[in-house]
Amino acid sequence: MYKISEHKLLAPCIYGMKVYAPRVARAAQPGQFVIVRVGENGERIPLTICDYDREAGTITLVVQIIGASSRKICALKDGDSFTDFVGPLGHPSEFIYESEEKLRSTSRLFVAGGVGAAPVYPQVKWLQERGIQTDVIIGGKTKDYILLASEMRKLGARVHIATDDGSEGFNGLVTGLLEKLVEEGHHFDQVIAIGPMIMMKFVALTTKKYGIPTIASLNSLMVDGTGMCGACRVTVGGQTRFTCVDGPEFDAHQVDFDGAMRRSAMYREMEKKKDCQCMEKLSQESK
Amino acid sequence: MAVKIPRVYPQEQDPKVRSTNFEEVCYGFTSEEAILEASRCLDCKNPRCVQACPVNVQIPAFIRELKKGDVEAAAAVIARDSALPAICGRVCPQETQCEGSCVLGIKGEAVSIGKLERYTADTMRAMGKKVKVEVQPSNGHKVAVIGSGPAGLACAGELATRGYTVKIFEALHTAGGVLSYGIPEFRLPKEKVVVAEIQNVKDLGVEIETNVIVGRTVTIDSLMEEDGYEAVFVGSGAGLPNFMGIEGENLNGVVSANEFLTRANLMHAYQSDADTPIYVGHRVVVVGGGNVAMDAARTAKRLGADVTVVYRRTEKELPARVEEVHHAMEEGINFSFLTNPTAIHGDEKGFVTSITCVKMELGEPDEGGRRRPMVIEGSQHDIDADVVIMSLGTSPNPLIKMTTPGLETGRRGTLTATADGATTREGVFAGGDAVTGAATVILAMGAGRRAAAAIDAYIQEKNK
Structure with missing residues (x-):
């Protein structure tokens, strides 16, 4: 298995x-x-x-x-x-429950940062396979970090690339590219942002400026993932919600990203230590 | 008439020593102690203890065998009603059930029924012996059980002996439910007791598939319509941890007791070679007064913290078992009664530094008969803390209800079910914490067993 x-x-x-x-x-x-x-x-x-x-x-x-x-x-x-x-x-993403008509009449922009392209992929695939056109911004440090761009193009999505060093596509952050697209006159009814918390925070701030409803998919710390422990709690619209059972997708304009980022750092020191031990162990094993 | 023998108490690990390790607190009876304690049982004609046991173990009958020193015969008597005697002997609230209704308890001390049950099961295991349970030949009917906690195990075991093909679906990677993730090693050893007794249930022919979340991986509909299960028992447990809704509750260092205990027990975070981290800090405040609060407090103590339990009523109202509170106090856990948190404070990085509490006094009794705690004006004070463990009960997990048409819940979100477990959906039965809200292992087992009888009757009736 x-x-x-x-x-x-x-x-x-x-x-x-x-x-x-x-x-x-x-x-x-x-x-x-x-x-x-x-x-x-x-x-x-x-x-x-x-x-x-x-x-x-x-x-x-x-x-x-x-x-x-x-x-x-x-x-x-x-x-x-x-x-x-x-x-x-x-x-599952809310749109899979929407009517054909609603799906077709909504223009969606996905914003993927780093490995955030991975969870964006099945959403884009689901929509494109139903003949619904999507736009996708994929961002990364350099062109080497741009994931799944050709796969999404193959699905028929309009893919826009942003790299921090300008080695491919737009030179800058995904938020910069998002602003550019909007300023150029592209219209989006909804933005779906998936990536590092800090990226989602700034995408939310940017789309708020333009009044575009935005969804973020949170990657909180979890233990059981089934709603038993509450480790993944996050503040959304002033309410405590559990990412595992209430999410992972939330209204990005309501999410307390600063709180969520603080919580993500909870075990960072311990994790660093574990990771060093793990690296030593793996290198010994490979010898 | 026998000479009056005082109740026999088994040896326990020294509190100073045990508060630094995860070995079991109570060593259990030696055979001499067990026979002596068994001899105190009056073998009542109308045993009130049997009525008070949620699964009606034939208590005087098994003790009669112990008096003769026949542990195997005693185990066989217990096995007719319970597949988990080593577990129940350790975690049942005997003082309010069997022992609470023992005639000897009226004027003196009740027979130590729980410890005798534990002795019977432990001795059998030490001898490498198993009770041969009579299993009916297969009747060709399939039943699915959701959750491998006490309710699910009891229901599955009972159905298997009645000839059903039973499969348990467990969401976590380890079977046992609260027995594995919740109750700590020092109260309920995992390998020695939990794994062994789950094996006894498997020996009856019950299959357990882990890593299946009913409501996500599969649904009750798919189990019944596609996989051919004629009935489903839902024993999915208590659910989502409650929080107080006070300021600072999402700071780093504030955890639910469920999270703290799951990290320690299920994920073995108390052992240094586990990958799962646990944040213990130096000063731990546990909020709440139930068994789960005691488990969390005693676990934190063993991990090296200075621990204070904060409870808004008095010692008398503590919902935890008397034995657990006693053990906690022996181990050096501090208790701050009539105290309730109002806010939690943190540093610039978001880690807990202190907790503000108020003192309470007990006012008029509420609808439940318990005197309602009321805030004493001007009693606000701060307690230093780097970890706050919230042990305030749970709310039902909505997943199964959400994904099962026709399944109704009550006002508090728990599944609606009759006394024998029938829900509002035909063929679906439920029991344990999923129906009652957080309760005890033995009540869940009783519900599972009753539901098994009801499922048997339902399937027999349908196939007439």
Whole structure:
């Protein structure tokens, strides 16, 4: 169960892989995530779903090394398995419940930062496959970090690239490109932002300026992911909500991103230590 | 008439030592102690203890066997009504159930029924022996059970003995529900007790599939319509942790007791080789007075913190079992009664630094009969803290209700079900915390067992 295939490097420290999990693949919808665990002492960590193949029974994941657990996942090889793999979790994207008419009459812009392109992909795919035109901004540090651009173009999406160093597309942040598109006269009824918290915060501030309704998909810390522990709580419109059962998508203009970022840093010191231990262990194993 | 023997108390780990480790607190009876304690049972003709037990274990009958030193026979008596005796012997609130109604308790001390039950189960396991439970031949009917906690295990075990093909779907990666994620190792050893007793249920033919979230991975509809389950039992547990809604509650260092205990128990964060981090800090304040609050406080203490339990009523009203409160106090947990938090404060990085509380006094009884705590004006004071653990109960998880048409919930969001577990949806039964809200292991087991009988009757009737 949960066997890995097509494990490959996509960008520096970013890996893609397919995981055999037929129950999850059968039920997965755009906007949802999984919780995975590697090893008997492994922690449960949430990962976004990049794609699903119901026939083959696989889920595609994109994982960036940010700590010990993601490092362990990226060190796995084809034929290895996850110890546990559960999902799909969270609410699917709201648009999948919308009427054909509503879907067609809404112009959507996705804003993806870094590995945020992964969860954007199934949403764009779902819409494009139904003949609904989407626009996507994909941002990254350099052109090496731009993920899934050609895949989304293949789906028929209009893809706009922004890089911090100008090595591809717009020279600057995704918010700069977003402003440029709007100023040029592009009209968007809705923006869906997925990426680092700080990016989503500034996308929300930018779209608020233009009065564009915006959705953010939060990547809070989680333990069980099923609504039992409350680790993923976040303040939305002054109310405490649980990302795992109430989200992960929320009205970006209502989210307290500063609070959410503070909470994300909760275990950072401990995680750094664990990651150093993990690196040592992995390098010993490879010797 | 026998000479009056005082109640026998088993040895316990020294409080000073045990507050630094996760080994079990109580060592349990030796065989001499067990036989002596068993001899105190009057073997009443109309045993009130049996009535008071939610699963009606034939208490005098098993104790009669212990008096003779026949542990195997005693285990066989218990096994007719409970598949989890080593667990129940440890975590049941006996003082309000079997022992609470023991005739000896009227003038003296009740028979130590829980410890005798535990002794029976532990001795069987130590001898490597298992009770042979009679399992009916397969009747070809399939039942799905949601959740592998006490309710689900009891329901599944009972159905399996009645000849049903039973599969339990568990959302987490480990079976056991609250037995695995909630109750700490020092009160309920995982490998020795929980894993072993779940194995007993599996030995009856019950299959457990972990990592399946009913309502997301599959739905009750898909189980019944596509996978051919004729009935479903929902034992999905208590749900989402409650918070107070006070200022600073989302600061770093404020956690629910569920989160704190899940990290420690399910994820083994108390062991250094676990990947899951746990933030313990130096000064921990636990808010609440139930068993879960005691578990969180004692876990934090063992992880090296100075711990204070803050409770808005007095010691007398603490909802936790007397034994747990006693153990907590022995271990050096501080209690601040008639105290209620009003705000939590943090530093510039968002980490907790202190908690503001007010003193309370008890006023008129509320509708539940408990005297309502009222704030004493001008009693505001600050307590230094770097971790605040909120142990304020839970609200039902809406997932199953949301994804199951026809399933109704009551005013508080818990599933609506009759005494024998029938919900508002045909073929769907429920029991345990999902119906009652947070309660006890044994009440959940009782509900699971009753629902199993109702499911049996329902399927037999339908297939007439």
